[in-house]
Amino acid sequence: MNGMRSAVAPVRTMVLWCPxxxxxxxxxxxxxxxxxxxxVIEKGLVFACSAAARADGVRRGLRLREAQARSPRLRDFAYDPVRVDRAFEPLISALEEMSPNVQIVRSGSCALAVRGAARFYGGEHAAALAFLERFAELGVTDARVGVADGMFAADQAARLPGVDLIRIVPAGASPEFLRDLPLQLLDEPELTTLLWRLGIRSLGDFARLPADDVRSRFGESGARAHAKAAGLDGRRVEPRIPPEVRESVSDFEPPLDRIDQVAFGVRAAAERFIGELAAAHLVCTALRVEITSERGEWRDRGWLHPRWFTASxxxxxxxxxxxGGSTIESALTSPIARVRIVAETVDRSERHETGLWGSGSEERIHHGLSRVQSIVGHEGVLTASIGGGRSPHERQVLVPWGDRHEQKAAVAPTSRVRGRREEAAPWPGSVPPPLPTTVFEQPHAVLVLAAEQQEVTVTERGELSAEPAYFSPEAAGRRLRPLEAWAGPWPVYxxxxDSAARRRFDRFQMIDADGTAxxxxxxRGTWYAEARYD
Incomplete structure (x- = not known):
């Protein structure tokens, strides 16, 4: 148990949980x-359910159809994390008024170091009782409190079934409290499955394993789970720190109806805005501009910068x-009454300082492109970025200089700037990495022949008519060369x-005798080259 002696000592922690x-x-x-x-349903599965639903046999993780079969009276609603988090905010704000340094564990659960609250309210039980009374005033009457050494033990104490709303584990007794609890409480499915196969059923069984052996076999994640099971969870409470709002507001009386007048009117405010950030040794890398018209119309947009914003x-x-679309009337139908500028992302200025001898060509390129952009407009200077898509050509995205593709606003279909494509989406059927380096703007026809010089095709059942043997980068068949290797076909639908826009083709990867992939x-019987691996 040498590894346990070196672990960070757990802190006395209180967890408040709203079932x-x-x-x-x-x-x-x-x-x-x-x-x-x-x-409450997320992605077709039960994310949470009420006590009445559980009485009918509904459980977390069930498919919606199965849950409805078990409980015909079931009412299902889509899980909206924003709505759930927003509802929990008044409880957190009330708790912060009574005790500072509150950490939100998840919606419906929060934690705080109990030492200060116990001193102020006259003990751990008195503090827990005061918090529950405040929650009851806000309409939450079934909240529970757990106090123990370490956040994991306190969380389990709050969630343990029973009639007591307050459960306090004495100091130093967390290992005994956790000893008989099931292994599944670690919320580590892969580790739990493996330990179950080894005959380990409880947290105490897992805690009795040598810490060094657990670390060498299961890595750091296994070592952290082992520390939790042994009551040695050394995690500290990390309170939320509301970010300081840094903003600049320009009110116009009378409202202005010309763009140059508004730009001139916000210049002094922009200089003060950047100056205040500089005085705090900060730079702004992302900001939001909110515009309000005389009639109450409101438009906002987030802007990014490749380095940091200056006043200009x-x-x-x-x-x-x-x-907007070239005139002020395309965005708002009445004069501008207010412009609000909010710093969404700030960073320490020392991280962006120029070196002793400057930053060379990159700095000159930035200033040059920014100058051109200020003349021709935001979408007048475009740079390449990688987006989402199934083919390499679809993943090529042009974005305005200074924007990231995930923050780009929707544009007209005729614009050179493509619409937003979520790179993190699954994109089934996409080309796996490594991706080709040369992507053709328009796929060009090529020729693939079998050993007897006949063209290779794919049957309706997805089978090759013959094994590919020769390849030519030209449809006419010039520069015909043997194939060294090939893979496919991979059908793509x-x-x-959509009967009018549906498309079906087969994708291949091939390497010719020159070593080019x-x-x-x-x-439809025609071979095309989409890209080349250089």
Whole structure:
């Protein structure tokens, strides 16, 4: 147990838990009683359910159809994390008024170091009772409190079934408290499955294993789980620190109806805005511009910068946002009454300082492109970025200089700037890495022949008519060369639900005798080269 002696000593922690909070918040928002059979659904599975639903056999992780079969009276609602988090905010704010340094563990659960609260309220039980009374005043009467050494033990104490709303584990007794609890409480499915196969059923069984052996076998994640099971969870409470709002507001009386007037009116405010950040040794790398018209119309947009904003950069963003589709009338139908500039992302200025001898060509390129952009407009200077898509060509995205593709706003279909494509989406059927380096703007026809010089095709059953043996980068067959290796076909079906736009083709990867690798597609009997691996 040498590894345990070196672990960080657990801190006396209090956890407040509101049972079934996603259900409570959703029911309150939908105007239904939480006493009904309710399930909150995420991605077709039960994310949380009410006590009445559990009495009918509904459990977390069930498919919606199965949950409805078990409880015919079940009412299901989509899980909205924003709605659930927003409902929990008043409870956290009330708790912070009574005791500082509160950490939100998840919606419906929060933690705090109990030492200060116990001293102020006269003991751990008195502090827990005061917090529960405050929650009851806000309408939450079934909240529970757990106090123990370490956050994991305190969380389990709060969640342990029973009639007591307050459960306090004496100091030093967390290992004994956790000893008989099931292994699944670690919330480590892969580790739990493996330990179960080894005959380990409880947290105490796991805690009795040598810490050094656990670390060498299961790595750091296994070592952290072992420390939790042994009551040696050394995690500290990390309180939320509300970010300081740094903003600049310009009110115009009378309202202004010309873009140049608004840009001139916000220049002094932009200089003060950047100056205040500089005085705090900060730079702004992302900001939001909110524009309000005389009639109450409101438009906002987030802007990014490849380095950091200067006062002139801020004025340019205000002007570009006002221009919209080229005129102020395309965005707002009445004069501008207010412009609010908010720093969304700030960073320490020392991280962006120029070196002793400057930053060379990159700095000159930045200033040059920014100058051109200020003349021709926001979308006048475009740079390449990688987005989402199934083919390499679809993943090529042009974005305005200074923007990231995930922050790009939607644009007209005729614009050179493509619409937003979520890079993190699954994109089934996409080309796996490593991706080709040369992507052709328009796929060009090529020729793939079998050993007897006949063209290779794919049958309706997805089988090759013959094994590919020769390849030519030209459809005419010139520069015909043997194939060293090939892989495929991989059938691709696009927009199968749209009879007018559906597309079906087969994708291949081939290496010719020169060692050049190609990404090919066979569609309606014609071979095309989509990209080349250089």
């Amino acid at each position: 079934d909070w996603p259900v409570v918040a959703t029911a309150a928002s939908e105007g239904v009683s939480v006493e009904q059979s309710i399930a 950069d801020v004025v340019d963003r205000v002007r570009w946002q006002l221009q 696009e927009r199968w639900w 190609w990404l090919l597609a066979l569609e």
